[in-house]
Each structure stands twice: as structure tokens, then as C-alpha cells.
Amino acid sequence: MVNGCSGRDPKDEQGSGGSSDGLGGTSDGLGGATALGGRLNRGGNPNGGSAGDPAQGFGGELATGATAGDGPGSGGAGGAGGAADDACQGVSTEGQCVHGARVLRCVVPTGNGSPTLVSQVCRSFETCVEDADGAHCAVNAGACLPDASECNGNTLRMCGADAKWQNVACPGTCEESPAGAFCSPVLATSEYVGKVEYEAYGPKNDLTDWSPTSTFLPAAGVLAVSIHGEDVLGASLLQEDGSFSIKVAAQPSANDHLVFLLLHPAPGGATAEFGVFDPDVRTGTASVESITSSSVWQWSASLRSFPSGSTIQISEDAGSGAVHVYNYLRQAHDFVSEFYGQSPKTVVAWMHLNTEWSCGACFLNMPTEAQSIAFDSQLFFSATATDRAYWSNAVTVHEIGHYTMWSYGVSPMEGGTHCQGVPTAPGQAWSEGWATGFSSIARDSPVYYDKQQGTMFWIDLDNRAYDDAPFQRPKPKAGLLQDMDENEVAAMLWKLATGPIGANAVLGGLQAKEVVNAPFARGYTRRQWDVDAKCQRIDEEDSGMSVPMLADYLDGLRCSNVAASAIDAVTNPDIAYPYPSGSPLCAP
Amino acid sequence: MRLSLEFAFALGFGLAACQSQPSPPAAAHAESPAATPTPSSGEKPDLGPHRPPVVVRMKGPDSVAAGQDITLVAEIEQHVGDRAPVTLNLKLPAGVRLVEGAASETLHPGNTRLERRFVVHVDKVPAEDIELSVDTQNPAFGARASGAYRFGRAQPKLAEPVRTDQDTVIGGKNLGRPIELKPAAKP
Numbered sequence: 056m057v058n059g060c061s062g063r064d065p066k067d068e069q070g071s072g073g074s075s076d077g078l079g080g081t082s083d084g085l086g087g088a089t090a091l092g093g094r095l096n097r098g099g100n101p102n103g104g105s106a107g108d109p110a111q112g113f114g115g116e117l118a119t120g121a122t123a124g125d126g127p128g129s130g131g132a133g134g135a136g137g138a139a140d141d142a143c144q145g146v147s148t149e150g151q152c153v154h155g156a157r158v159l160r161c162v163v164p165t166g167n168g169s170p171t172l173v174s175q176v177c178r179s180f181e182t183c184v185e186d187a188d189g190a191h192c193a194v195n196a197g198a199c200l201p202d203a204s205e206c207n208g209n210t211l212r213m214c215g216a217d218a219k220w221q222n223v224a225c226p227g228t229c230e231e232s233p234a235g236a237f238c239s240p241v242l243a244t245s246e247y248v249g250k251v252e253y254e255a256y257g258p259k260n261d262l263t264d265w266s267p268t269s270t271f272l273p274a275a276g277v278l279a280v281s282i283h284g285e286d287v288l289g290a291s292l293l294q295e296d297g298s299f300s301i302k303v304a305a306q307p308s309a310n311d312h313l314v315f316l317l318l319h320p321a322p323g324g325a326t327a328e329f330g331v332f333d334p335d336v337r338t339g340t341a342s343v344e345s346i347t348s349s350s351v352w353q354w355s356a357s358l359r360s361f362p363s364g365s366t367i368q369i370s371e372d373a374g375s376g377a378v379h380v381y382n383y384l385r386q387a388h389d390f391v392s393e394f395y396g397q398s399p400k401t402v403v404a405w406m407h408l409n410t411e412w413s414c415g416a417c418f419l420n421m422p423t424e425a426q427s428i429a430f431d432s433q434l435f436f437s438a439t440a441t442d443r444a445y446w447s448n449a450v451t452v453h454e455i456g457h458y459t460m461w462s463y464g465v466s467p468m469e470g471g472t473h474c475q476g477v478p479t480a481p482g483q484a485w486s487e488g489w490a491t492g493f494s495s496i497a498r499d500s501p502v503y504y505d506k507q508q509g510t511m512f513w514i515d516l517d518n519r520a521y522d523d524a525p526f527q528r529p530k531p532k533a534g535l536l537q538d539m540d541e542n543e544v545a546a547m548l549w550k551l552a553t554g555p556i557g558a559n560a561v562l563g564g565l566q567a568k569e570v571v572n573a574p575f576a577r578g579y580t581r582r583q584w585d586v587d588a589k590c591q592r593i594d595e596e597d598s599g600m601s602v603p604m605l606a607d608y609l610d611g612l613r614c615s616n617v618a619a620s621a622i623d624a625v626t627n628p629d630i631a632y633p634y635p636s637g638s639p640l641c642a643p
Numbered sequence: 644m645r646l647s648l649e650f651a652f653a654l655g656f657g658l659a660a661c662q663s664q665p666s667p668p669a670a671a672h673a674e675s676p677a678a679t680p681t682p683s684s685g686e687k688p689d690l691g692p693h694r695p696p697v698v699v700r701m702k703g704p705d706s707v708a709a710g711q712d713i714t715l716v717a718e719i720e721q722h723v724g725d726r727a728p729v730t731l732n733l734k735l736p737a738g739v740r741l742v743e744g745a746a747s748e749t750l751h752p753g754n755t756r757l758e759r760r761f762v763v764h765v766d767k768v769p770a771e772d773i774e775l776s777v778d779t780q781n782p783a784f785g786a787r788a789s790g791a792y793r794f795g796r797a798q799p800k801l802a803e804p805v806r807t808d809q810d811t812v813i814g815g816k817n818l819g820r821p822i823e824l825k826p827a828a829k830p
Contacts, residue, residue: 204814213815235814263778263787280813287813314811314821333819338800350819355807360826372802373822408801426818440799510695512786519783 488544567611
């Protein structure tokens with residue numbers, strides 16, 4: 056089917072037998088236990104350490120169109136008016152506090168979301184603070200987050216609605232889990248062993264649709280909880296092969312069951328690092344601002360139906376797509392934690408069956424709470440019968456690429472509609488290109504694939520630059536700050552990662568001083584725009600805020616001693632991107 | 644290397660852009676009195692982060708009875724540059740036969756929106772859909788767009804799993820109701 060893919064046929068990358076992104080494959084195969092990072096040397100980030108967010112405030116008039124929310128969640132969006140207007144009315148993505156009790160923040164979803172001004176009213180036990188994480192509501196000293204729970208020895212501390220701790224002496228032991236702490240009752244128990252698998256699909260060999268045949272993969276990292284009536288007896292994380300052991304009632308009754316939750320504990324067990332939640336939103340198309348309540352994705356297995364020793368299977372009809380997203384989120388979390396040397400910020404992924412998000416799939420750097428569990432950021436994944444896009448590992452990891460950039464580096468957070476194949480502003484090209492490049496590097500495959508609107512499609516980053524390739528290449532005379540095709544950026548990263556400098560340098564470059572410390576030497580500033588019918592930017596506004604773009608990143612590589620020839624080999628400065636590899640701008 | 648303006652539209656141009664493209668005249672076919680094209684499939688918003696290079700929407704009457712001729716309209720948006728071939732194939736279920744229109748066709752490459760009309764006679768209303776697929780590929784990208792006329796049947800939906808009637812409560816925190824798992828049926 057495919058030819059000329061630099062000697063690589065996507066069929067061989069995606070297929071169902073021993074491929075790198077297919078069923079039963081190795082490095083990105085559905086059957087691989089270490090799907091992410093198959094190519095990567097996990098020896099760590101050559102740049103070491105992490106960089107903080109640039110603490111750069113951006114003033115301006117407060118939004119007059121903003122509407123305060125009346126609860127702990129985000130308030131109404133204001134000011135997203137005409138195309139010529141600044142939808143955020145001068146408020147930055149870092150946000151700002153108003154009278155210490157309200158946060159105003161410009162939210163810029165990735166993908167095709169539009170910048171939106173969001174107002175959040177801090178609760179009575181919170182105060183708005185501005186720090187390196189931007190403006191946010193922080194719990195006051197001495198207060199707690201309602202519904203939070205923790206153990207203090209065998210005393211269960213539960214946070215009431217008044218944000219004050221209440222102590223409960225456990226008759227048995229107090230145990231912590233990512234879903235909260237609990238008193239484990241005094242009861243005769245035994246050890247249950249079992250295994251959980253979920254049904255998964257990959258693309259067909261010819262990438263024209265999802266494969267009609269499924270496979271069952273281990274539900275690694277899923278949280279298992281043993282329930283006895285209204286009591287919790289134990290909690291355990293599933294192993295890489297999906298196996299687990301957990302304390303259950305020695306004499307199970309009809310009220311004894313296991314619950315498997317897509318919630319991953321943070322060290323210490325009292326909070327969660329990430330989870331996949333099912334929001335209460337409408338079917339059809341929903342906006343990312345429409346979530347008001349949710350449940351964690353979870354499944355229940357009766358001990359009478361599934362005695363110890365059972366292999367418990369979650370089918371697609373039971374929502375296994377959510378487990379697949381969780382599986383990739385878990386692998387990516389593990390990988391970037393190890394590579395960058397610390398855990399990323401926390402994130403919740405939202406997925407509701409028969410709902411697609413107005414942004415498509417996107418990442419949102421806005422904190423939220425899901426059932427009293429606080430998360431720093433949000434991922435959105437659509438789930439429709441026509442597309443079943445939750446099987447697209449390429450898309451899932453693309454969004455995780457945005458999350459990674461935001462967690463460990465500096466995202467340009469440049470928002471606005473962009474169209475595939477149409478060069479876009481340098482900040483957005485860098486952000487989207489990084490995400491796609493990250494996806495390919497992490498999956499060890501140049502092929503990006505997705506299904507939308509009933510169309511299965513794929514792009515091969517190894518084929519970018521020639522007559523019948525789809526990419527719009529840069530022009531040497533257009534300068535460093537020219538508009539760029541995001542896939543051109545992704546292809547550069549992929550080719551750098553598969554070239555002499557290797558993937559570690561490419562991923563580590565995200566934290567180079569030149570690409571995290573503002574002001575950024577190449578002088579690009581964040582823009583905001585609308586697009587016309589031909590997808591050309593109109594009504595563009597310049598925020599004046601320094602943000603990184605590709606040339607800053609390439610400076611970071613050069614200043615970290617990556618050879619100029621390696622850079623030139625992918626930028627092709629004579630015929631394409633005129634990056635001056637011989638004269639990088641290195642940060643002091 | 645040749646740079647073409649068409650490359651700017653390659654690989655999934657936005658819907659907005661398509662609307663600015665002149666549509667070539669649709670192939671002339673007789674309208675059936677019974678045919679009032681209404682959205683049948685593919686009425687979806689634009690999605691990110693990447694957009695498909697080809698999208699098909701099939702429209703036809705809301706209902707149909709055995710013995711009728713009906714007209715189906717396929718709207719095809721293609722953003723494939725000027726080199727990628729685009730092929731169209733109509734698949735008819737048993738009980739339906741093509742009266743007018745081409746069941747297969749090679750479309751011109753390029754970035755455009757076009758329509759194709761098909762008149763089919765329905766001997767009996769089938770349980771299967773009429774499916775139209777549009778394929779394109781070059782060495783750097785490929786796509787298969789699918790559209791369906793469903794004879795008035797509802798759009799497919801993912802199964803809504805059954806949840807238990809017991810909330811999961813841990814540490815006083817209500818995490819909602821789990822989906823109930825059943826042991827696999829023994830063969």
C-alpha cells in the first residue's frame with residue numbers, strides 16, 4: 056500500500072504482528088508492557104533537573120465580561136467576543152488575583168480550542184495567591200480540602216465541609232489509598248489473587264480503520280479496592296501483568312466485591328497523580344468548560360462471580376477504551392518521571408462515552424477538582440461509535456506531549472484555530488510540533504494515525520519534504536520567526552531523535568535554559584488570532600509576552616553541544632528553515 | 644523541489660477553508676420525489692489536533708419504503724494536495740441496486756469540496772447501510788473516509804455499560820457507581 060517511506064512501510068510499523076505500533080508489537084504495540092520509550096535510553100535527562108515556569112506577570116485591564124463562578128470550579132467564561140477582541144482582555148495564561156479572592160486566568164486549550172477568560176472564586180477557606188505556578192486558589196494554613204482524608208496512626212482524619220479536620224478512631228487499622236483513607240474493619244480476611252485484562256484494538260495493517268480483531272492487555276497500574284458492605288478492606292495497584300493480591304472477607308457474601316478504578320496514587324497515597332474520569336456531560340458535542348460533576352472510571356466484580364484466581368476481563372462494551380487511555384497515561388507518566396527526574400504535575404483525563412469535545416482531543420493547563428481530588432491540569436479525549444479514537448495511541452501520546460511540555464518546560468500557550476497543512480504562528484507550531492514529535496519519539500514510530508469524522512488517516516513524518524509530501528516547508532528568506540507547518544517541526548524532532556544526537560538529547564532539550572528562561576532570545580511574543588475561511592490568520596494581536604519557539608529550542612541544543620551539522624541536517628537552512636547553527640544565542 | 648500553493652491545503656484543511664472552495668457542479672441525476680436530503684452521517688464538528696484530509700457526508704431521505712427510488716447525496720471534502728489520487732467506491736447491500744450514478748470513480752486530486760448523487764432502487768429495506776468510502780494516499784499520508792446512509796436508522800452509539808446501584812465510598816468520599824462486570828459466558 057505505502058511506498059517510499061524511507062524504506063519503512065507503515066504497515067510494518069502498525070500491523071498486528073510484531074510491529075512497533077500494532078497489536079502484539081514491541082515498542083508501541085498493544086501487547087508491549089513497555090510501549091513507551093522503546094527507543095529511549097532511560098538514563099536520564101542530560102540537562103538534569105527541571106525548570107520552573109517563568110514567573111512573568113502580564114498586566115492589563117481586568118475583564119469586564121468575566122462572570123464569577125459560584126462554586127469551587129471554574130466560573131463562566133467571559134469576553135470571548137468578536138474576533139477582533141482579545142478574548143482574555145489582557146489577562147495572561149498565568150492569571151492574576153483579584154482582591155485575594157478570585158482568580159482570573161486566560162485558558163488556552165491545545166488543539167482547536169479558543170482562548171477563554173475563566174474566573175474562579177476562591178472558597179471561604181482559600182486565598183488567591185500568585186506564585187511560580189501562576190495565580191491559583193490555595194487552601195489557607197490550618198484548613199483542609201473538604202472530603203480529603205488521611206491516616207494519623209490508626210486515627211482517620213476526614214476533612215469536613217467547613218474545611219476542618221475531624222478525627223475518627225478506627226476500630227481496626229487506618230489505611231490510605233489514592234481514593235482516600237479508610238478504616239479497615241476488624242474482620243476475618245483472606246488473600247485474593249487475580250488478574251485484570253482489558254480489550255484493546257489497534258489499527259489495521261493498511262491503516263484504513265481499526266482492526267476488527269481485539270486482544271486483551273493487562274490493566275497495569277489500575278487501583279483495586281476490596282469492598283465489604285460499606286467497608287473498605289484493602290487497596291492494591293495492579294502489576295505490569297495485570298495481577299494483584301488484596302485482602303478480602305474470608306467468607307464473601309453478596310456484599311463483597313472488588314472495584315477497579317482508573318486512579319493512580321501519588322507517593323504517600325493520600326492524593327492522586329493522574330486518573331481517568333467520566334464527566335456528567337451531554338452526549339454529542341460538549342465544551343471543555345461544561346464539566347460540573349464526574350465519577351472516576353471504575354468497574355465492580357462480585358467475589359461470588361469472580362472467586363480468587365479469576366482473570367477478570369473488561370470488554371470494549373464495558374468501556375475498555377478508558378483503560379487504554381489510562382494505560383498510556385500511566386506509561387507516559389512513568390517514562391517522563393524517570394527521564395526528567397521528577398513526577399510531572401497531576402492531570403485528570405476526561406472521557407465520556409458518546410461525547411466528543413469541542414476542542415477535539417486537547418490539553419488544558421487549568422487546575423480542577425474531580426470528586427474532591429485536586430488535579431493541576433486536564434486532558435480531553437472523545438469517545439464516539441464512529442471513530443473510537445481512544446484506540447489512537449498517537450493522539451493520546453500527542454496530548455501527553457503537551458502535558459509534558461507544560462510540566463517540565465515552557466509552553467508557548469499560543470491559542471487559536473489552526474489547520475493541518477497550513478503554516479501557523481511560531482509559538483503554536485512549536486507547541487503542536489513538539490507534541491507530535493514527542494508522540495512519535497515515545498512510540499518509536501514516525502507514523503501518526505487517528506480517526507475523526509469517520510475518516511481514518513495517517514501521516515508519516517519520515518516523508519515530509521519533497522514534491523508529493525504534504526508539508527509546507529519553511530522558506531530561507533522568511534527568517535526565524537516565520538510561520539511554520541507544525542508537522543515540519545515534528546519531522547525535525549523525529550529526524551533529530553533518530554539521527555546521531557538521539558532521542559535523549561531531543562527530549563532533554565525541552566529543559567535547556569534557552570527554552571525555559573524568559574525573555575527568550577529569539578524575541579518571539581505570544582499572539583492570538585482568529586482565522587478566515589481560508590484558514591489564514593486575521594485579527595492577530597500581540598500580547599508582548601516573550602514565549603519560546605523552535606529557534607530557541609535549537610539554540611538550547613546547540614548550547615548543549617549538539618553539533619551544528621546535526622541541526623543543519625534537519626533544518627536544511629539553505630533551502631528551508633534558516634536557523635544559524637553557527638551562531639546560537641546561548642543563555643548566560 | 645517544487646513548492647505548490649496546493650501544499651498549503653494538503654492533509655486535512657479546515658472545514659472553514661473548504662467552504663471557500665468552489666464546488667464543481669454535481670453530476671446531473673434525476674431527483675426522486677421521495678428524496679429530501681437530510682443529514683444522515685458525518686455531521687461532526689472539526690476536531691483536533693490533526694484533521695483528516697478527506698471527509699464524506701452522506702445525505703438521504705429520513706425514511707424509505709420498499710419499491711422506492713431514493714436519491715443520495717455524498718458531500719466529499721478533500722484536502723490532499725495536487726498529487727494524491729482519490730478514489731470513491733459505493734457499496735450497496737442486498738436488496739438495493741444502483742439506478743443512476745457511478746459506483747466507483749477516480750476523483751481529481753486537489754483541495755475542494757464536491758458532491759456526487761446516486762439514485763438507488765430499494766427492493767427491500769436492508770438491515771445493512773449503504774456505504775461510501777473515499778480513499779487517498781501518497782508516500783507521506785493516507786486516508787479512508789467512510790460515510791453511510793442508514794435508511795433512517797439512528798446513528799450508532801457506543802454501548803452504555805450497566806452500573807451497579809452501589810456507590811463506591813472510600814474514606815467518606817463518594818467516587819460514583821462502578822460498571823458491573825459479568826463473567827464471560829462459557830462456550
